[in-house]
Amino acid sequence: MQGPIPITNFNIPSGDPDLLFARALQQAIGGVEDEIRVCMQTVFQTCGARNPKLRGLLMNTAAIEQPNSGAQAE
Secondary structure, eight states, X not given: OOOOOSOOSXXXXXXXXXXXXXXXXXXXXXXXXXXXXXXXXXXXXXXXXXXXXXXXXXXXXHHHHSOOTTTTOO
């Protein structure tokens, strides 16, 4: 079994986080559009579910994935 290695290959200085880079990286990964896509996919999966317990679980998941419009205001 391999454990953690205390030596790294590169020396990376730690500093203050770059908020502009973090926002750009989030948009490159998916951003708000990705949250909406996941929400809609879950809603469509719910339409095909026959089990009422599964349907309720999927609708709750879709509600959680729904993006908050107020949090994205700039």
